[in-house]
Amino acid sequence: MCETCGCGEPEHDHDHDHEHGHTHDHNHEHPHAHGLAESGRKIILQKDILQANNLMAERNRGYFEARDIFALNLVSAPGSGKTTILERTVMEKAVKLPLFVIEGDQQGDRDSERIRQAGAPSHQINTGMGCHLDAAMVNTILKPAGLKDHSILFIENVGNLVCPSLFDLGERKRVLITSVTEGEDKPVKYPHMFRSSHLCLINKTDLLPYVDFDIAKFKEYARAINPDLEFIELSAKTGAGIQHWYDWLNKGGSF
Amino acid sequence: MHELSIALNLIELVEEEARKAGCLKVFSVDVAVGLLSGIDPEALIFSITLAKENSLLSDAVIHLHRIEGSGRCRSCNNIFPVNAFHSTCPECKSNAVELIAGDDLKLISLEAE
Numbered sequence: 001m002c003e004t005c006g007c008g009e010p011e012h013d014h015d016h017d018h019e020h021g022h023t024h025d026h027n028h029e030h031p032h033a034h035g036l037a038e039s040g041r042k043i044i045l046q047k048d049i050l051q052a053n054n055l056m057a058e059r060n061r062g063y064f065e066a067r068d069i070f071a072l073n074l075v076s077a078p079g080s081g082k083t084t085i086l087e088r089t090v091m092e093k094a095v096k097l098p099l100f101v102i103e104g105d106q107q108g109d110r111d112s113e114r115i116r117q118a119g120a121p122s123h124q125i126n127t128g129m130g131c132h133l134d135a136a137m138v139n140t141i142l143k144p145a146g147l148k149d150h151s152i153l154f155i156e157n158v159g160n161l162v163c164p165s166l167f168d169l170g171e172r173k174r175v176l177i178t179s180v181t182e183g184e185d186k187p188v189k190y191p192h193m194f195r196s197s198h199l200c201l202i203n204k205t206d207l208l209p210y211v212d213f214d215i216a217k218f219k220e221y222a223r224a225i226n227p228d229l230e231f232i233e234l235s236a237k238t239g240a241g242i243q244h245w246y247d248w249l250n251k252g253g254s255f
Numbered sequence: 256m257h258e259l260s261i262a263l264n265l266i267e268l269v270e271e272e273a274r275k276a277g278c279l280k281v282f283s284v285d286v287a288v289g290l291l292s293g294i295d296p297e298a299l300i301f302s303i304t305l306a307k308e309n310s311l312l313s314d315a316v317i318h319l320h321r322i323e324g325s326g327r328c329r330s331c332n333n334i335f336p337v338n339a340f341h342s343t344c345p346e347c348k349s350n351a352v353e354l355i356a357g358d359d360l361k362l363i364s365l366e367a368e
Binding site for chain 1: 257260261264265267268272273276278280281282286293294339340341350351360361362363364365366367368
């Protein structure tokens with residue numbers, strides 16, 4: 001069935017079992033009785049639809065590398081504790097390099113204000129109806145943000161476990177923040193986000209006595225989706241485990 | 256929803272390529288969406304239909320090709336269809352499976368003049 005007009009053509013099999021980078025001629029002619037003649041010449045492209053974002057992300061990446069800025073994309077569901085973790089990171093001053101924050105939210109600058117109150121420069125991107133940050137939004141704010149060489153930039157994405165997974169911002173590492181109040185089967189339900197992240201912070205460990213969260217099971221689910229994913233368990237509220245996060249940052253994103 | 260972002264990116268890309276080829280009207284567009292790409296094909300069609308108004312593609316027919324996932328077993332090199340990120344090799348039962356196809360999101364071709 002034609003996807004757009006629903007005409008009653010017998011279903012043609014579009015199941016392709018092929019490797020990346022392989023070019024095929026998909027010249028299927030299907031006669032349609034819906035009055036729009038297909039004519040003109042065929043131009044074969046095989047282009048990634050997100051190439052505009054990916055190219056901009058590479059520009060951002062190049063900018064960060066040239067200035068020795070360790071850029072991180074922080075992703076999570078709303079309310080997992082991204083901003084609280086950043087506030088504590090800024091206030092405790094255990095991270096050696098200067099810290100900068102870019103905040104992404106649909107509206108308002110409450111998160112940005114919290115970071116400024118904690119003691120670090122922060123710039124806000126408002127996406128309006130948008131549900132994720134993209135590389136172009138980050139690129140426009142880089143110069144006004146007044147970043148320093150040899151620093152750490154936290155880009156706190158819009159709270160959303162779905163859409164941000166597709167949009168490379170040019171970060172060196174993607175950090176997924178989850179919390180023990182969210183259910184240990186999150187990786188199964190949001191595989192794309194878990195697959196695209198490098199480090200997973202398991203926050204709110206102070207609440208473990210009050211919730212049914214099996215940390216071992218959570219890690220097992222997550223590693224099935226992404227065998228290279230690493231974990232730090234911590235509580236932004238009590239400070240338990242947060243030294244591991246600082247150590248990881250001080251080592252430029254490794255253990 | 257992010258399918259609208261993808262649709263807008265697609266429209267821009269199609270218009271850019273059509274103009275490069277000296278064309279002013281696009282008649283059809285072929286798009287490949289991997290079943291493991293994180294994109295819902297129905298939502299994408301809906302978004303493209305909205306986004307293509309007042310563009311070079313306003314009358315274009317969109318052909319959406321769903322691409323099945325393929326995995327390669329790291330243990331025995333067997334290649335087999337997959338429909339989830341967590342897969343087991345049907346030959347040797349290993350969980351060390353690498354995704355080799357199925358997360359595509361490509362503009363395959365267009366017809367224009």
